[in-house]
Amino acid sequence: MPTLPGGQVANTAPPGPFFEGHRVPLPTCTWWVGFGAPPNQDAVAAGPFPFMSQCLDDGIAFGLPTKRDFDGVSVHQPAEIDLSASFNEHDGNKTHHRALSWDDLSVTVQYYTGEHHMTAFLVPGAPYMTFKYHAATPTFRAQRGGIVEVNGTSVVRGRVVSVQGSKFRLRTEHGLFLIYSLDGPMTLLASDTRVSASASMDGVLRVAKLIHPGHEQTLDRYAGTYPTGAELDYEFSRHCSATMIFRWIVVGNPENFIQLSWPHHRKSLKSPLYLPASSLSYLTIKGWMVPVLGNTWRLEYQLPSMDFDAPRPPDPSCVPAIIQGLEYEIAALGTSSEPGDFYFWGGAIAAASQLALIAEQVGRSDLVPRVIGYLERSLRCWTDPKYSKVQAAYETNWGAVISKAGATNHHVDFGNGFMNDHHFHYGYLLCAGAVIARHNPAWLEQSNGLGTNADFLGWFARDIANPSRNDKSFPVARHRDTFAGHSWASGIANGAGDRDQESLGEAINGYYGVLLCAIVTKNRTLEDYARLLIATEQAAGIYWQLNPDADPDDIDEPYPEQPLRDLVTIGNCMQWQAGAWLFWGSQKTQIAAIQILPVTPIMEPYYDPTWVRAVLRYVRDELDDPSIGDEWKCLVYLAYSNYDPHAAMEMSKSLTAWGSGNSYSNQLYFIATRPNPSGRPILKQGDDAPVRGTFSLRLAETGRYVSSRSARPELVADADTLGQAAGFTFGFAPGGVTLCHTLTHQYVTADIGGSSPLSAAREKVAAWEIFKLVPCSDVEGVQYTLMAGSNKRFVTLDAQGALVPSADQRAAARFVLTSAPVPKNPSGRFAMQDLSSALWVSCEEGRLVATGRTPSDAAAFDWYGSSMTFRSTATGQWVTAAPDGSAPLAAARDVALAWEHFWVEETEPGCFVMRALVNERFVMTDAAHGLVNAAQSAGEATRYSFHPLRS
Known part of the structure; x- marks a missing residue:
């Protein structure tokens, strides 16, 4: 069990009865977690696609979305809950359904009352909903409109129609459904609201929605073999590639089994046996799903080879400017950054950690220790039980590392206490910790008493990228939806409703942080797994990166709508809509930039040249708008540099800000390490030498x-x-x-x-x-x-x-x-003499007056030339001037501020005039012998001589 500064805490959203009989850790971000999240356990789930489903108190409601529209910003394909499956013996008690089991892809749900039960195998990709009954009388209720026909026989209100067979064509007001009985003929009794079996049974029913008449033959042919779950496996090669294997667990002939594939599957499937799209296909929010024959899928991915450093050295033309930026930004780091939250603090220290890596790459290892010291002091707060501004705690209801303050408030840290956005947050922390360990391996074994720093990195890494089903503290890859091909940021807040993810870039960064930690802790298993998570998340760019020039009739194009693809970038992808919008911003640069950040070496494969060119064209009007923040523009330029580093460098010259997660040095470094086949200098000579x-x-x-x-x-x-x-x-x-x-x-x-x-x-x-x-x-x-x-x-x-x-x-x-004239104020200890009267300047009750007849009557003053201040050696008080010049200068201030500055100018050898900066007037000796800042010009000023004294 993790031992964290915040101890153990239970959030205010404990799992419902759906998880009865299961122990922590529990899934929190899966497509189906809404089945078991409080308060009602009835959220519409993001699947099993092509269906969407919902656990009601008395059965599973489901439907296949068919209505699709575009509103100028988003394409929508909302849930259409058409039918619910149950059995007559179920008592309607909401506690009488549960998760029987789950795996990396699917969940098995059982409804029960006494010995009677219905088991639903909810497997993504299946074109059928599959229900297995034991001592139960199946029933299907219409959820929208009514039932109008069964097997060609009309159904009217007040009458019950009886039909027999092993296949039934059930028509409702909203579509035609095919019901298959896999265990022989049966009798269905149909009214206008429901159909039920005539008797209890032991057997399997499958339900499909017929969208096109030409699909019926395919659905008939393959209905007999059904999946009950899936096994997920991986094979890693020595050549930085991996194969992800889906083995569908089936009942029946595996060679006579079909599952539907999405575009990202078809991009990676090795030697698939596709059925023609004309035989069966469904348009979903992620594009067309088409059938693949066979119960084993092998998906091949090229793994990223990068880790801490860019895959090529920086262009020599950029190195001097990078070094100048590093010197400035590292000097400006200060002592440390104390965390007050997870997300923003994490982004800032991760950006700081990049400075150490860049310094190493440009031959300035002497700058690295200052960065590492800064990071160590900052992360010490993270692991310190006495530090209370923000504390990590282990959440015991579900099994997670959370912000302790977020356990009772889903607004804290974007719902971190309810498992929202963990991969967004923790990737930054892990990157910073890994950079420390790379340069100071002994840091891993240091401890604040709760665990070593290596333990802390391990707990946060396992929270988001645990590869093992045997882990007793954390679920497998918390946010990853393996079938969907990307992560969901949503946790269990607000009943675990809509699944969504805005920033694909931050999701990749989460697994990048895990990768770096695996490298420094020499955990090869976790390293391979992290590279696979990165590769598969990057592949999901197909759903966030839009190509306006794509063929809308291409079955592998997820968005046929040309106006949507013209928007270039999806800001938020949900289970029922995808569009160019964000929860927090509407600028085009923001929508694009949130998919780009944070910019690290691992992002190179994700910045597709076709996409970054389209992004630049699309946001051009905002790039020229001075009201749009540079913290967003800089990211667009960085992504574009993957296509044209010279143009990106030229555009970056306009920047004066880089946001908390980027830096001037990183801007130059990333552009400088892009492919440059022309060999031309990326930074023109002299571009890094402005006026000084x-x-x-x-x-x-x-x-x-x-x-x-x-x-x-x-x-x-x-x-x-x-x-x-x-x-x-x-x-x-x-x-x-x-x-x-x-x-x-x-x-x-x-x-x-x-x-x-x-x-x-x-x-x-x-x-x-x-x-x-x-x-x-x-x-x-x-x-x-x-x-x-x-x-x-x-x-x-x-x-x-x-x-x-x-x-x-x-x-x-x-x-x-x-x-400009440069002041050359005296430095040292001096006595001053009024040259017009030959009287020496003394201090009378702090006031400076020219009344001394001999040098022994003179006051001694320490002059500080660089700061243009001076003070009495007798009292240590700084000399000040009245803003209106009406009172004599006086040694009367404990601290030198604006009124205590003077400019001394030598008008001729040994002859000086003084000017008070508070009113720009020159000092003169008045009739009462007081030194006052009242002369309008140097000509009216009194001349003084300065006589050095021993300190």
Whole structure:
């Protein structure tokens, strides 16, 4: 039993009587789990396709969906519950049905009352519903409309029709059904609402819905052999391929057995014996199901060979830029990231872990330890029993690792406590843990007292990708629907209703995390299994990746509707609808990007060139829209790089943000490691060398300079001379430049709304402090426009001359960069003397006054040149200036903030003037001998000399 920081906890949705007699672990995300999930155990299940079914209190209701429509966003094919199967002796008690057994594909359900029972073999792919009766009188009730005919005999209200035979043609108001008795002739009694056997029986009945008259012969021929379940097996080869084997367990002649296949099956089936689609076929939400003859299917998959690293080294042209990005982003990691949830924290630390792998690949192993230390400190919280912001716990009703807080609230972590999205969440954590172990194998054996780190990785890996039916804590591959060919993200929340999955990319990443953990823990069995899960999940891209140019008449095209395929990407695939929509967003870039993320080496086979080209065309209008976030655009560019890395790199130059699950370094690295048959450099020489240095901004149109000061940090084009201008140090930031005020050391920030002026008002750099410096190519000389990364708007001037990020490029202000005057403040301990009066500056009750007659009367001050501050050595107080210049400078502050900064300029050898940055006024000695920041210009300022003292 896993020992986790949150201990053991039972969620508020215990399994219902359907699971009576079965122990934990129980399935939570299968196509049929709604049969046993509270509160009612009556959700319509996602199968067994081509049917959908529902466990009622008194029988199994089922139907074959035939109505299909497209609303401009989604194709719908909702459940049509036509009939229910039961037996007359059943007492209707909702506790009198249960799961008799289940396997990797199917479930067997039994309804019972005393010695009487009906067993339903619910096997996906069977074109029949199969019911086995013991000492029971079969009955079928119409669930929609009424029964109108049996074997050609009309049924009218108030009359009962008796018919005999071993095959019956039952017509309702909504379709024609074929009922086959496999154990000889029987008598059915039919009314307008139900048909029942005339007596109890031991035997098997099969029911099919006849959609096309030409199918009846096939259904007649193959009705006699039926499946009771399936065995799933795998064979792995040395050549990175695997075979998945479905062995249908049948009663009857296996050579006379058919099961229906979906498009993804037909893509992988080896030497199948297909019947013609004209003989039998059903259009379902995943496309056409057509029959395969025989009880053994062999599906072949090419397994991904990638693990931690891309399959090829980065293009040399990109390496310097990658290294520059790594140095910046790794330095910005901080001490650690404390988790407050599973999902968002997991995505962030997985993105950080990629930096270590990239650094190793570009020859900067010296950067790796900082990343590993960051990850270790962060994951230490995850395993620490004393850390309470978020805790993993073992859920005992079903058998799962969950967020403890989510056990009683299905809104926490997207329903994690009810087994939603575990593969989405845990893949990130596993990737980060595996990267630590790769670089520090001893970490696996470290423990916070509950288990080793290897144990923790194992518990989370087994939660989503347990390969063994003998595991006593976790079900087999929790989210995987092996017959459907992909995972379902839905758990048991809200009665385990609709099955759905939005992000195929995050599902792949879940199994990728398992793969990496299997590698570092040397678990070859789990490694092979994880590669198979990845390969089979990637193959399901057929249902998420749409091809507008596909042939709508192709039996292997899942969506015949041209308008749907024109939408390029399915956002959410459910058991009854699939469409270009999400629960949380409607932008086309979001719908595409959620299928792309997270971008890691394992995703390469999934980014199909045909699809990524179609995606780029489809979302082009949003890529050009500055209101659409770069965190989505960057993912579209990354996927496109699998087709054209040069174009993807060029498009990526516009980015200033990458979201919490990606990074600037990963953007460059992934593009740099794409196939490049042309051999051309992917990053042009000079593209990674933007403007650097210290400059003032001069408005090209008027010649005025931009000023900014402590008392008014906003950037305004109001200075007439370079001496009045603010200086800014242009520094590197991923995707652009930063502007740091040379005097206040504050970074320029741009409000996302575009209505407030730029302001030198941030101590640290984040997304709003990044700018693009765009050269103007239509003029002589070097001019630039400035684009704010916060809102992708260009900087212009408002009516007061303030710089605001609100224009398009045509209306942008143009600037000339002029080398800025660099302050050269003194550093060290000094005494100051007023050169006009020869009096020395002393401190009287903290105020600076020029009253000293001899050097011994002078106060000593420590000057800090880089920060442009100074303080009294006697009191340790920082010298401050009044914003209005009405009071003398005073050594009166415990901390140096905006009012405590001064610029000292040497006007001639040994002669200095001082300027207070709080009001940009120069310091002068007033009539009362006080040093006040009141002079309008350097000409009005008092000159002072600085005399070094011993510290």
